[in-house]
Structure formats: C-alpha cells, structure tokens
Amino acid sequence: LRVQSHEFKNTLHAVAGMIQMERYDDALDCIMQVSESRDKLINFASSRIRVVPLAALLxxxxxAAREQGVDFCIAPDSRLDEVPGCIDVHDxxxxxGNLLDNAMEAAASDAGSGAGRRRxxxxxxxxxxxxxxxxxxxxxxxxxDVAQRMWVHGFTTKPDGHGIGLALVKDRVEAAGGRIWYERETGSETGSPVEGLTVFCILFPKEDGYGRTARAQSLVGRG
Incomplete structure (x- = not known):
C-alpha cells in the first residue's frame, strides 16, 4: 500500500503539472496509460495465478519495481491454480517475495544497464x-565467493548486516517440502531474450495420494 500510494501521488503530481501547462491531452494520455497498465497486470495475475496471496504479491x-526503475515481467505462459495442500502458502x-526483493535490488543497482535494460x-x-x-x-x-556462502545462516552482502538472507529463504522452501537452487544462464525459460541472467529456481514436488510431498513421504517412510 505504501508503494502504491507513493506511485499514485507521483502520477497525480505529473498530471497536475500537465494541466497547469495546459497540456490536457498529455494529462489524459498519462492517466489512461497508468490505468491500462495497472488493469492489464491485475487481470493477468488474477486470471493466471489463482493462488490469491501470490497474485497479490506479484x-x-x-x-515496487517501477519505483526503482526496473521492468517487471511475468512470463506469459505462467499459470498456477494451486499449491500442494500440505504446503503453507505463506512460506x-x-x-x-524475498527472491523478488533481491532481484529488484540487483537489477536496479546495475550501473552498466540503461533504462529498459534493468529487468x-x-x-x-x-x-x-x-x-x-x-x-x-x-x-x-x-x-x-558469495555463491559459495549465500546459503549459510548469518551471511549477507548488505552493508548494515540486515536482510532476510537466502539461508532463511531456503529454510522456508525446504519446510514446504521443496528445493531451491541458483543458476547463471544465457537466456532463460522465464521468457527473457536477455543474456546473462541470474536465476533462482524453486521446485515444490507433487503430492502423493495422501496429501504429502515426496520429501514428506520419505520422512514418513523412515519411521
């Protein structure tokens, strides 16, 4: 809400300035562009991502990405109707959410990329x-050296030592029966034509007939 409020105020300021300059057509175009962009995103997320907390997160x-000057792209073939019932969707x-925060920060800080290339x-x-x-x-x-240590508890590259850290992200994923890994790719299945992407992948395996993931099933089998 804070980000959306700030973004809305910026748009209002821009529109107000155009009106004061008597650029009425430009003001109307600005309003329509923002409205259409927002509606398109909301319609896509709500129709393709049926897990409401995840759709709202995106x-x-x-x-937040727009605030940082970063293009935010959802793969057009994305679709998620549900997560396995034994998984806590909040995990x-x-x-x-933390992977996206890290990705936006990394893209925004890339001084070598011009506008439209931070994605x-x-x-x-x-x-x-x-x-x-x-x-x-x-x-x-x-x-x-960072890639070798980034899954270790307490490790962070943040100057103030704060941040969730990938170790805790990994804990959340594994607690839900999944796994997470890192890749550096030239091109990606995310639908990006851009080379040289840092990619974090998460896999949550399917449930068995008893509503357990493969990992949970193996733990039950040990008993």
Whole structure:
C-alpha cells in the first residue's frame, strides 16, 4: 500500500503539472496509460495465478519495481491454480517475495544497464514434476565467493548486516517440502531474450495420494 500510494501521488503530481501547462491531452494520455497498465497486470495475475496471496504479491512487487526503475515481467505462459495442500502458502509467499526483493535490488543497482535494460522476470508453472517458480534478473553475476556462502545462516552482502538472507529463504522452501537452487544462464525459460541472467529456481514436488510431498513421504517412510 505504501508503494502504491507513493506511485499514485507521483502520477497525480505529473498530471497536475500537465494541466497547469495546459497540456490536457498529455494529462489524459498519462492517466489512461497508468490505468491500462495497472488493469492489464491485475487481470493477468488474477486470471493466471489463482493462488490469491501470490497474485497479490506479484501486483505489489510490480509497483515496487517501477519505483526503482526496473521492468517487471511475468512470463506469459505462467499459470498456477494451486499449491500442494500440505504446503503453507505463506512460506511460499515469503520465499518468493524475498527472491523478488533481491532481484529488484540487483537489477536496479546495475550501473552498466540503461533504462529498459534493468529487468526482473518471474515465471510460475505447474510442471509434471510439481510446481516450478523462477525469479531472474539482469545485472552482474553473483561472485563465486558469495555463491559459495549465500546459503549459510548469518551471511549477507548488505552493508548494515540486515536482510532476510537466502539461508532463511531456503529454510522456508525446504519446510514446504521443496528445493531451491541458483543458476547463471544465457537466456532463460522465464521468457527473457536477455543474456546473462541470474536465476533462482524453486521446485515444490507433487503430492502423493495422501496429501504429502515426496520429501514428506520419505520422512514418513523412515519411521
């Protein structure tokens, strides 16, 4: 809500300035453009992502990305009707939300990319092996020394030492029976034509007949 309020105020200020300049057609175009863009995103997210907390998260993060000058792209073939019943959807939202925050920060800080080249991509798909989620961003690759330590508890690259950290994101994913990994790709299944993407992938396996994921089933089998 804070991001959307700030974005709305910026739009109002721009429209007010155009009216004062007697650029009425430009003011109307600005209003229509913002309205159409927002409606398109909301309609797409609500129709293709039926998990309401995740759809709401994507809409919110799209606004935050615009604030940072980052293009927010949802793969056009994204579709997610549900998550396995034994998974806490709030764990999924927490994990994806933090991956998106990291991706937006990395893309926004990429001084080597001009406007329109700072991008974040997200894809959510129901595949044969389960629910797959990808979050990708343009920008420099994660340094090797960071990649080796980024899953360790307490590790962060934030100057103030704050931040959720990928270790806790990994904990949330694994608590939900899934797994998470990192890739550096030239091109991606997220639908991006841009080379050199940092990609984080999450897989939540399908449930068995008893409403358990494959990981939960293996734990039950140990008993």
């Amino acid at each position: 809409i919110s993060k799209a606004g 999924v939202v927490t994990a994806v 974040v991509y997200v894809a959510l798909r129901q595949a044969e092996d389960g629910t797959r989620i990808e979050v990708a961003n343009t920008g420099p690759a994660i340094p090797d």
